[in-house]
Every structure is written in structure tokens, then in C-alpha cells.
Amino acid sequence: MFILCRAKVMAVKTADVLLVGGGVMSTTLGMMLKQLDPSLKIVMVERLDHVAHESTDGWNNAGTGHAGYCELNYTPQNADGSVEIDRALSINAAFESSLQLWSYLVKNDALPAPTNFINPVPHLSFVWGEDDVKFLRERYKKLSAHHLFDAMEYSEDPAVLADWMPLVMAERDASQPVAATRVKHGSDVDFGSLTRNMVEDLQKSENFELMLNNSVTKIKQQEDGRWSVRVKEKHTKIVKTIDAGFVFLGAGGGALPLLQKSGIPERKGYGGFPVSGQWLVCKNPEIVKKHGSKVYGKAAIGAPPMSVPHLDTRIINGEPALLFGPFAGFTTKFLKKGSKLDLFGSVKGNNLKPMMSVGANNMDLTKYLIGEVFQSQKERVEALRNFHPQAKDENWTLAKAGQRVQIIKKDESGKGKLEFGTELVASADGSLAALLGASPGASTAVQAMVDVIERCFKDKIAQPEWQAKMQEMIPAYGKSLIEDGELLKTVRKETLGTLGLG
Numbered sequence: 001m002f003i004l005c006r007a008k009v010m011a012v013k014t015a016d017v018l019l020v021g022g023g024v025m026s027t028t029l030g031m032m033l034k035q036l037d038p039s040l041k042i043v044m045v046e047r048l049d050h051v052a053h054e055s056t057d058g059w060n061n062a063g064t065g066h067a068g069y070c071e072l073n074y075t076p077q078n079a080d081g082s083v084e085i086d087r088a089l090s091i092n093a094a095f096e097s098s099l100q101l102w103s104y105l106v107k108n109d110a111l112p113a114p115t116n117f118i119n120p121v122p123h124l125s126f127v128w129g130e131d132d133v134k135f136l137r138e139r140y141k142k143l144s145a146h147h148l149f150d151a152m153e154y155s156e157d158p159a160v161l162a163d164w165m166p167l168v169m170a171e172r173d174a175s176q177p178v179a180a181t182r183v184k185h186g187s188d189v190d191f192g193s194l195t196r197n198m199v200e201d202l203q204k205s206e207n208f209e210l211m212l213n214n215s216v217t218k219i220k221q222q223e224d225g226r227w228s229v230r231v232k233e234k235h236t237k238i239v240k241t242i243d244a245g246f247v248f249l250g251a252g253g254g255a256l257p258l259l260q261k262s263g264i265p266e267r268k269g270y271g272g273f274p275v276s277g278q279w280l281v282c283k284n285p286e287i288v289k290k291h292g293s294k295v296y297g298k299a300a301i302g303a304p305p306m307s308v309p310h311l312d313t314r315i316i317n318g319e320p321a322l323l324f325g326p327f328a329g330f331t332t333k334f335l336k337k338g339s340k341l342d343l344f345g346s347v348k349g350n351n352l353k354p355m356m357s358v359g360a361n362n363m364d365l366t367k368y369l370i371g372e373v374f375q376s377q378k379e380r381v382e383a384l385r386n387f388h389p390q391a392k393d394e395n396w397t398l399a400k401a402g403q404r405v406q407i408i409k410k411d412e413s414g415k416g417k418l419e420f421g422t423e424l425v426a427s428a429d430g431s432l433a434a435l436l437g438a439s440p441g442a443s444t445a446v447q448a449m450v451d452v453i454e455r456c457f458k459d460k461i462a463q464p465e466w467q468a469k470m471q472e473m474i475p476a477y478g479k480s481l482i483e484d485g486e487l488l489k490t491v492r493k494e495t496l497g498t499l500g501l502g
């Protein structure tokens, strides 16, 4: 149907499901819904000329299959020295859901050979100094006692550590107390490649349409509960309206402004704080071949949790490289290819107070960001030398990572708190959902999208056909891998085998 509207042609199309954004989140949801009900008409709208070119792109994130194996920020230490492991357990179980779905898709030829998007890279945590060694010992004791982490190894012996990570141990001060843990079946994930391959598969369905170079500009709920979504094409400026039954705002940093435009009451009180990132990258094959793991350290005091420094083996588009970082930066853009006005445009009457109070109450973070922004290349390489004492300036170049928008949320007192996780915000009628935040991010995309399906497709997921399909895609669906050690054994044997991580 075409309606003439001033100078522009407005075409109205209908969709059962509208996915806003072509990153790993929307694409994962699209893949799962296509399996659950192939008759659903799904439209994906992406403002860029490619899918997976924002945070999901291989070079824009660290590609760590976040499973809580190496990330010390998922196991905080209490004042009495004890270590909390609940968050690591839930992130590990969530990552297992991703591994299950990817295995299912590989076995059903919906994804290519796993080496195209996931590769085995051991996950290590590395610390130095008495206090941190004590912390790591305690962390290991607690984690390795749980079946999810029983493959974890621990050592304080420099000779063992030199075998695990030669580049990190070479020319290190021998008097320094050191310790590390290792999980051999850790992974490096090229989320860009994963997503592009999933979109390729979606495009084989006649019920799927991809609209590139199209930005969602307006979104309004109609009286019948459906959504009228305005989309503008970048080159022709043609505006179309999509009439959708369900809308998922998987727009990464762009999700918050769209959530605000939707007008749903649940949007109130949310704000965003953008943190950009940079990496030091090394492609010198002589150095690259000396390091074969992801080595995570401890974050500096005041640093946000996602700024934990790490030295990583990466395999992006089949090419191995080393990456060190991230170094934080500040910009007012919500997307790498966004506008400098993004942050200011997101300030509304309902989030002004939380945003102001976060600004005033996070001096540690502010100081940390200022320090990072003004860091020189020499200082960055100096930080790298904590992990690679022999590092030379000329082998490392600076590259821009993706953009994260941390969630600012109104707390009980009406003030704001800064959150470092991801959060699903859905309308009460389940017709719209938005994913905010960025960590642990892409690794837990499957669990996040299971949550979307359970909250927004309540009637359908209650039906036996959807239940059966969910269990086919994610064999542990509806059960707890944290509680059930036997189930974990079966599931992990299958996924590590299928994905070549064993």
C-alpha cells in the first residue's frame, strides 16, 4: 500500500516482529523466533550499510566468551577476604545457553564450521603481589569446588605460569609473588562473523526482510496495541511506516533514545553514560605466535569493571592478532557512528535527577576517565608491560573499540545509580522490549533473548510446540546448570565437541 505524503513516498508494510538494529542481540532473537515459528514475518531495520558494524563487530569488542573463568570483577571480594561467586556462576550458566544454541545451529547447517566464529583460547586470570595472590587463591578454592568450574587449574609456580603464558612471564621480576588460574576450554568469539552468518541464514527465509541504511526515527503505539514505526532511508530520504505487532529495540547504544521515544511508562528514570574504548593491537606474527590465551588482570582502583586490563589472543575474520586494553575514553556519542548530541538528547525531565546525581557521586570514575583520555602512547605501552614486560612501542598500534552506554537507573531515593550490566526493559503488554547496557554483553545474548521470549511471547512459550523447540535448541532450557552437575556434564560434552572447544 502506498500513501502520498508531501514530497516523500510513504510505504506501509506490516510485520509480526520488527527487530531494530542488526547486531548480535536482534539477530539472535530473529534466529530463535524463526526456529520457533517459521511463519512469523520478521523485518530487521539497520541504519548502517552492513549488519554487525557497531559493538558486535570483531574489532569493536574483546571477543571473550564471558563465562566467569577469567574476569575477576565477576567475583568481588568482601571486607573479610571472602569471595562472592554467585555472579560468576550465573554468567557461566548463561554462556552455556549460547554454546548450546550455536551448537544446534551448526548441526542444522544454519551456521558454518565453528572456526568461522569461535575458537578455543584458554582463559587465565593473572595477579601479582601478596594481597592479590591471596585473593586469587581464595577465588580458585571457591570456584573450583563448583561443577561449573571444576576444570579450573591454579598455580603460583613461575615455571608452570611460564608454560601457560610465555610472553607474560618472560623477563618478569623473579622476586614478585605471582599466581594464575587457567581454564583450557575458554573461547575467543568473533561476534561479527557469528552475526553476519546468522543474518545470512535468516535471509534464506521468505518471511525475513533486511532493510539496510534505514534508521528508525519515530515509534508510536496505536490504539489496537500494534506499533507504528517510522523508518527513513539514508540515501533516498524515503520514509516508510512499519506496522508491527512486536518491536525489539536491539539498537545497542541507540536503544535508550528509541525507548524514550516509545513513550512506554517503563522507560522513566533510565539514562545512559557513554564510555568509549581503545585497544593496543599487535599483528607481528613473531609475537602473536608466542601468546595463545586470554589473560585478565585486576582493574585499577576507581576503574569501571569493564576496564579490567587483559592481553588476548584474537582470531578475527580468520586472522590471529594480539589485543591489549581496553583503555577507556569519553565521548558524548551513544554509537561509534553516532552523533555528538546523543548524550544531551537523552536528558529528559524523568531522568535529569538520576543523571545529575550519578555525575556528582562518581568522582573515582570521573578521575579515572580523565586519566585515561589524556594517556600517551608511551603510558599505554607501559601499562601493557605489566602483562608483557618485553613489549616494544613499534609493535603495537592504537585502534578504536566500540561504544558502551552504561545504564543510569533511578534508585529508591529517586537519585541515580550507574549500572555495569545489561537490562531488559519491556512494556507491560509485552509488545515492546529494549535491551540496555553492554556487559557481559554478546556472550549472554542467548539468555537475554530467552528472557525477551518469556516476557513478550508468554502465551506462545506456554505451548508444548514452543517448549519442545526451545529444548531442542537449548537442551538445558528450563533447568538449572548451576544446580544440576550431571546435566552440565552431558550438555558441555556435546557443545565443546560440536564447537571444537574441547
Ligand SMILES: Cc1cc2nc3c(=O)[nH]c(=O)nc-3n(C[C@H](O)[C@H](O)[C@H](O)COP(=O)(O)OP(=O)(O)OC[C@H]3O[C@@H](n4cnc5c(N)ncnc54)[C@H](O)[C@@H]3O)c2cc1C
Binding pocket: 020, 021, 022, 023, 024, 025, 026, 045, 046, 047, 048, 051, 052, 053, 054, 055, 056, 057, 060, 061, 062, 063, 064, 065, 066, 191, 214, 215, 216, 217, 250, 251, 252, 253, 254, 255, 258, 277, 326, 335, 401, 402, 403, 404, 435, 437, 438, 439, 440, 441, 442, 443, 444
Ligand atoms: C570495548 C568493548 C569490549 C567488549 N567486549 C566484550 C567481550 O569480550 N565479550 C562480550 O560478550 N561482549 C563484549 N562487549 C559487549 C558487546 O560488544 C555488546 O554487548 C554487543 O555487541 C551488543 O550487541 P547489540 O546487538 O545490542 O548492539 P550493536 O552491535 O551495537 O548493534 C546495534 C545496531 O543497531 C543499529 N541502530 C542503532 N540505532 C538504530 C536506529 N535508530 N535505527 C536502526 N538501526 C539502529 C546500530 O547501527 C547497530 O548496528 C564489548 C563491548 C565493547 C564496547
